[in-house]
Amino acid sequence: MLTFFAAIAILLVGYFTYSRFIEKNFQIEPDRKTPAEALRDNYDFVPMSKGKNAIIELLNIAGTGPIFGPIMGALYGPVAYIWIVVGAIFAGAVHDYMIGMISLRNNGAQLPELASKYLGKPVKHIVNIFAMLLLILVGTVFVTSPANLITSITPDWVTVGAVTGLIFLYYLISTLLPIDKAMGKVYPWFGAVLIISTIAIGVSLIFSGYSLPELTANSLQNFHPKGLAIFPGLFFTVSCGAISGFHATQAPMVSRTIKNEKEGRFTFYGMMIAEAVIAMIWAAAAMSLFNGQTLGQMIDAGTASLVVNEVSYMLLGSFFGSIAIMGVIVLPISSGLSAFRSLRIIVSDYLHIKQDTLKKILAVTIPLYAISFLLTQLDFNALWRYFNWANQVTAVISLLVSTRYLYLKNRNYIVTLVPATFMLYAVVIYILSEPIGFHMGLTTMTYLVGLGLSLAILALFFVSGKKQKEALNPHSELINDHLAIDISN
Known part of the structure; x- marks a missing residue:
């Protein structure tokens, strides 16, 4: 139990200390006009309160990631705690804050536009492909997982297919509404359910009499029942609770509704820390209530949703357990909605389809939902593996965009x-070793080839960055942030 409390305390200390350093390094301008005010259109650009922005950001980035991921990460044992804490403070929260700001x-530009501006126009096409792939996978995963959870607490005549159809219908209706109506009105209620249910699980776990695993010299090892390697496996299994590229597709959406740059630290960095706390609670619950073998069998039998059900009922009983499951359900539903909304914006920007009429909005939205519905027929675990890799590749791109931004500004x-x-090396090793990639296995050669490829990519990154910096003049918008990117097409 000491490890659990220490981890939560370190996450909070990280927010109150390291986030201030990151904010200072970014150099906020509280008097600067934000896109919400300068480009207000009462649809995507709408000034909203700090509290609403924060809860929208939390629900957007969370999904089932900080629950399903840590549950599956618990198979590795208490070492998962380290990645959640260190990853969230020094990687995930920094990633979210930088891209958001x-x-x-x-002007609220999405990741592909930012990559084009800071990494070069050819990169924009690559990032567009990854962003669209990631978001369609996220939308699909976050339809499938809540559908499974809902059918687990409803009568047998309620089928997964019927629930899936209803979720898609909700997404379609919400996508057509202005952001302050689609999210600003509903998400505070969703957030309340999430927070109450998470606290209930955490408190019940502490006072339930179960033994929470401690991180000691003896427990600092790999406990995965299938013997899967910690690197890179753990860093893809636990993503949303530590670092997730999906967040880079969501932060720009919220950047269009923020009224003051001072709100960024709480909204972007702070909500990632909140997500890490959620991840810690579910990782601890999974490790405390089940041994590795049982946990692995449950995940294989019904994805992590089966574990969510068992944890909720074991800790809270039938009635309150069902309420807790509802708290979990709102996460993927809200993140799925925001994923499709972001996907619509990215696709419309890329294809230059101005989103100023219902007909144009539907022309982009409906085909995306049709593709996602077809993907729901595939195996969930296979989708999750592809999602994980695309997710972390997007995180690498986002961090490189952030690095170039700071480099050009001499910060x-x-x-x-x-x-x-670190994440670049992880994604290279993952695609080299896994069946979804080159299937080389985790051998010495794989690690050496991965190291060589990673260093080559970094070398190209720094060479291009040096040339870009040398070509700048003192009045360049890359230095002074004066360029207004055209996002109206």
């Missing part, structure tokens, strides 16, 4: 370069 400085770019380098 860089987007805010660029401390090490804060983003270190996590970018």
Whole structure:
């Protein structure tokens, strides 16, 4: 139990200390006009309160990631705690803050536009592909997982297919509404359910009499029942609770509704820390209530949703357990909605389809939902593996964008370069070793080839960055943040 409390305390200390350093390094301008005011259209650009922005950001980035991921990460044992804490403070929260604030400085531009501006126009097409792939996978995963959870607490005649159809219908209706109506009105209620249910699980776990695993010299090892390697496996299994590229597609959406740059630290950095706390609670619950073998069998039998059900009922009983499951359900539903909304914006920007009429909005939205519905027929675990890799590749791109931004402005770019380098090596090793990639296995050769490829990518990154910096003049918008990116097409 000491490890659990220490981890939560370190996360909070990280927010109150390291986030201030990151904010100072970014150099906020509280008097600067934000996109919400300068580009207000009462649809995507709408000034909203700090509290609403924060809860929208939390629900947007959370999904089932900080629950399903840590549950599956619990198979590795207490070592998962380390990644959640260190990853969230020094990687995930920095990633979310930087992309959110860089987007805010660029009129709420999405990641592909930011990559084009800071990494070069050819990169924009690559990032667009990854962003669209990631979001369609996220939307699909976050339809499938809540559908399974809902059918687990409803009568047998309620089928997964019927629930899936209803979720898609909700998404379609919400996508057509202005953000302050689609999210601003509903998400505070969703957030209340999430917070109450999470606290209930955490408190019940502490006072339930179960033994929470401690991180000791003896427990600092790999307990995965299938013997899967910690690196890179753990860093893809636990993503949303530590660092997730999906967040880079969501922060720009919220950057369009923030009224003051001072709100960024709480909204972007703070909500990532909140997500890490959720991840810690579910990881601890999974490790405390089940041994590795049982946990692995449950995940194989019904994805992590079966574990969610068992944990909720065991700790809270039938009635309150069902309420807790509802708290979990609102996460993927809210994140799925925001994923499709972001996907619509990215696709419309890329294809230059102005979203100013219902007909144009539907022309982009309906085909996306049709593709996602077809993907729901695939195996969930297979989708999750592809989602994980695309997710972390997007995180690497986001961190490289952030590093280039800081480098061009002569600020401390090490804060983003270190996590970018680590995650770059992880995604290269993952695609080389896994069946979804080159299937080389985790051999010495794989690690050496991965190291060589990672260093080559970083070398190209720094060479291009040096050339870009040398070509700048003192009045360049890359330095002064004065360029208004055209996002109206």
